Amino acid sequence: MRGTMLYAPFDIRFQELPDPVILEPTDAIIRTVATCVCGSDLWSYRGITPFTEPHPMGHEYVGVVEEIGADVTGIQPGQFVIGSFATSDNTCPNCRNGAQSRCIHGNFMSTCQATSIRIPLADGTLVPTPDQPSPGLIPSLLTLSDVMGTGWYAAVAAQVVRGGTAVVVGDGAVGLCGVLAARELGASRIIAMSRHEARQKLALEFGATDIVSERGDDGVEAVRELTKGIGADSVLECVGTAESMKQAVRCTRAGGSLGYVGVPHGVELNGEQLFRALIGVRGGPAPVRRFLPDLITRVLEGRINPGKVFDMTLPLDQVAEAYAAMDQRRAIKVLLQP
Amino acid sequence: MRGTMLYAPFDIRFQELPDPVILEPTDAIIRTVATCVCGSDLWSYRGITPFTEPHPMGHEYVGVVEEIGADVTGIQPGQFVIGSFATSDNTCPNCRNGAQSRCIHGNFMSTCQATSIRIPLADGTLVPTPDQPSPGLIPSLLTLSDVMGTGWYAAVAAQVVRGGTAVVVGDGAVGLCGVLAARELGASRIIAMSRHEARQKLALEFGATDIVSERGDDGVEAVRELTKGIGADSVLECVGTAESMKQAVRCTRAGGSLGYVGVPHGVELNGEQLFRALIGVRGGPAPVRRFLPDLITRVLEGRINPGKVFDMTLPLDQVAEAYAAMDQRRAIKVLLQP
Structure with a gap:
């Protein structure tokens, strides 16, 4: 062969x-x-x-x-x-x-x-x-x-529920599948963070209701504006870098949930930060x-x-x-x- | 006054x-x-x-x-x-x-x-x-x-379910209340980690089915033996030190859940370790x-x-x-x- x-x-x-x-x-x-x-x-x-x-x-x-x-x-x-x-x-x-x-x-x-x-x-x-x-x-x-199974797991780990808000960090295939999973699980607002036009378009086709093209502080600020200042119920982290994880944590509302499926490279979770915000996290190879x-x-x-x-x-x-x-x-x- | x-x-x-x-x-x-x-x-x-x-x-x-x-x-x-x-x-x-x-x-x-x-x-x-x-x-x-509200939150954050197995790390008042909460939420096996006789006794009265008095490697080993080698569905971390958190993580089964309510002092969560084991964590001031x-x-x-x-x-x-x-x-x- x-x-x-x-x-x-x-x-x-x-x-x-x-x-x-x-x-x-x-x-x-x-x-x-x-x-x-x-x-x-x-x-x-x-x-x-x-x-x-x-x-x-x-x-x-x-x-x-x-x-x-x-x-x-x-x-x-x-x-x-x-x-x-x-x-x-x-x-x-x-x-x-x-x-x-x-x-x-x-x-x-x-x-x-x-x-x-x-x-x-x-x-x-x-x-x-x-x-x-x-x-x-x-x-x-x-x-x-x-990728679709992994995006699905990200949405499940982020406890996406019918009528909830979801943010997807990462516009690769897994992130896009995460958008689709969030839609299937009934999220009413799905914010895709993406800077690339073709990926934005597919995210919208898969069910994203909003696109945030900013990153870092500006991206977090944009997500907070879209979520009445409190952050999203569910955040799907689909990259696996320290930076994307930080962004994901800051997009999650108090008591919200974060699913992370990007294979972590140098990702340390800050136990005290997550503690203060009552944020639940679950990740893993799906x-x-x-x-x-x-x-x-x-x-x-x-x-x-x-x-x-x-x-x-x-x-x-x-x-x-x-x-x-x-x-x-x-x-x-x-x-x-x- | x-x-x-x-x-x-x-x-x-x-x-x-x-x-x-x-x-x-x-x-x-x-x-x-x-x-x-x-x-x-x-x-x-x-x-x-x-x-x-x-x-x-x-x-x-x-x-x-x-x-x-x-x-x-x-x-x-x-x-x-x-x-x-x-x-x-x-x-x-x-x-x-x-x-x-x-x-x-x-x-x-x-x-x-x-x-x-x-x-x-x-x-x-x-x-x-x-x-x-x-x-x-x-x-x-x-x-x-x-303390009882916090122990209850620990059990909820650790996703204790009817018929599940739970481990409680910490035998202070919160840990003991965590045992009681796990019982009320229907856990069928509740392992209290405690080295103090009076606290062990109260843990048993509150619903613990097993006491593990060892700590560190030996404690983890004892928990694994009691859980068919795989760890517990739910682990309640009720201390807040780096050491107790490590012990709690190692007592959690693959795909299990950890609730942490001990106010974290120097606790870093290892994102890659939690990732590999698909462990969900949620903590916070209850x-x-x-x-x-x-x-x-x-x-x-x-x-x-x-x-x-x-x-x-x-x-x-x-x-x-x-x-x-x-x-x-x-x-x-x-x-x-x-």
């Missing part, structure tokens, strides 16, 4: 690799139908997350089951499946508690920008669709593997598996179309260009077709 | 002070029926929270209304009242959102270890009882002013006012008896001895009678 390797910062190569094989009886092998580049892939691409060895890349995928291990009973070869970026047996105590991204036997996928993928814990990780989905639904189904059945239904019924976050589609063998386009912010998110 | 002043670390004096008067039309003056010393009073008593001027002390009180300002309509002279340590108008956006301890017009009480107290925002701050309560109920009603009507009913109906946290009662003029007894851990909490 062929797959993506990162050799050094900015050195992405698509190359021949050994075919994946069943290693554990709980494994499945899928033929990739679509994969993509994640904003979090850019941390290592840019050399910000250091690494020493060349390694495969990618953790978002949809595909068709080709082979299953002896213990796999829930899926069959030929089925179209979607799985989380985090593998999970879906039976351990953490999984039963809804924290599937902390499955005791789980791990994080990292070999998915490839024509073929080994999926550990296939029964727990993968969810099949009832039928082969139409090609037009593939992008939206693909987002459920990570337990996407928990939301998959519901989100798949929403996509198949046409209620959400998160696939719109893909504003570029390339053949998988042009994966290096996909990374460059996202790094240079020429694209929000690039879908890759094997 | 006579009241308590802190002149210097360990220098508490009970002395003649000017009678409180109505300063704002929303004020009330109450004659104190009972007051007490809070664990948080010890921060300044011990000189850990620095101060430069002598100042009055005390923020917990029940009493009888003596006089009301021209704009006060909800309470009448002669009524028995309980109020929060935080004043609140109960009408501002933060109050309506349930964050009364962050009332836009509110403040923190600090003159309550006295025979007579001025209560700002009396209509919002005070809750009258239907009748004059019997003397036996006074201690329990007094705890609602802070919005006690929000819980007062419900808690008053529970006390009047005899369903809870949090007044048992008072293991010493002194005349108010012996307030200096009350501080010394709590500082030296000779008493959990001292009730003071004017």
Whole structure:
């Protein structure tokens, strides 16, 4: 098969690799139908997350089951499946508690920008669709593997409720999906913080009621003006920097809730500041598996179309260009077709 | 009137002070029926929270209304009242959102270890009882002013649910009230972390199902053993030190919730650690006012008896001895009678 390797910062190569094989009886092998580049892939691409060895890349995928291990009973070869970026047996105590991204036997996928993928814990990780989905639904189904599931988790962690106000910090694919999730959960006012016209437009399409293009003090001030001076009930932090977290905290009303899903890089939460303001925070790698059945239904019924976050589609063998386009912010998110 | 002043670390004096008067039309003056010393009073008593001027002390009180300002309509002279340590108008956006301890017009009480107290925002701050309560109920009603309301908030912030597991870090009056709150909210397993026999006994009486007397690594290990290796659904942090917070985080299961109500002193939350474990945290000075009507009913109906946290009662003029007894851990909490 062929797959993506990162050799050094900015050195992405698509190359021949050994075919994946069943290693554990709980494994499945899928033929990739679509994969993509994640904003979090850019941390290592840019050399910000250091690494020493060349390694495969990618953790978002949809595909068709080709082979299953002896213990796999829930899926069959030929089925179209979607799985989380985090593998999970879906039976351990953490999984039963809804924290599937902390499955005791789980791990994080990292070999998915490839024509073929080994999926550990296939029964727990993968969810099949009832039928082969139409090609037009593939992008939206693909987002459920990570960004839409993560935006959903951000909204849940930020305790978005019907009629509440929500602020989304970050206008990447996750932030945009967070807007969509806040809309689905019934927020009546959704403020998207974004400086980029194309992203603003998509945020509005996904349900944002207001756009704030300022950052820092000015951005916080603008949010406070839109929320009667008190801040928002729910704030979704979808970047992961110290600066964006500070901004998110300051946009949250007293007693409000902050969901943070940007992979934290140097983020320290100020316990005393949060204490004074009675702000609740919850973050983490999203337990996407928990939301998959519901989100798949929403996509198949046409209620959400998160696939719109893909504003570029390339053949998988042009994966290096996909990374460059996202790094240079020429694209929000690039879908890759094997 | 006579009241308590802190002149210097360990220098508490009970002395003649000017009678409180109505300063704002929303004020009330109450004659104190009972007051007490809070664990948080010890921060300044011990000189850990620095101060430069002598100042009055005390923020917990029940009493009888003596006089009301021209704009006060909800309470009448002669009524028995309980109020929060935080004043609140109960009408501002933060109050309506349930964050009364962050009332836009509110403040923190600090003159309550006295025979007579001025209560700002009396209509919002005070809750009258239907009748004059019997003397036996006074201690329990007094705890609602802070420690029981704070323990309740800790349990709510830690998202204690029926059938869940809860750990309480801290065996002071707030921690013990947290045990009681967890029981009332239906936790099926309540692990109290305590090294002191008298406090362990009261924790068991309040509903603890298990006592862990170890701290640090050993304490965490013991909690994990009691929770099938995964930690507790809900952890109540009722101390406020960096060490107790670390212990609390490590006792929380993946995806669990931590409520912290010990006034933080040097507490930094590790955003990446909380992120990895999907742990939600919420703290703050408890919005006690929000819980007062419900808690008053529970006390009047005899369903809870949090007044048992008072293991010493002194005349108010012996307030200096009350501080010394709590500082030296000779008493959990001292009730003071004017």
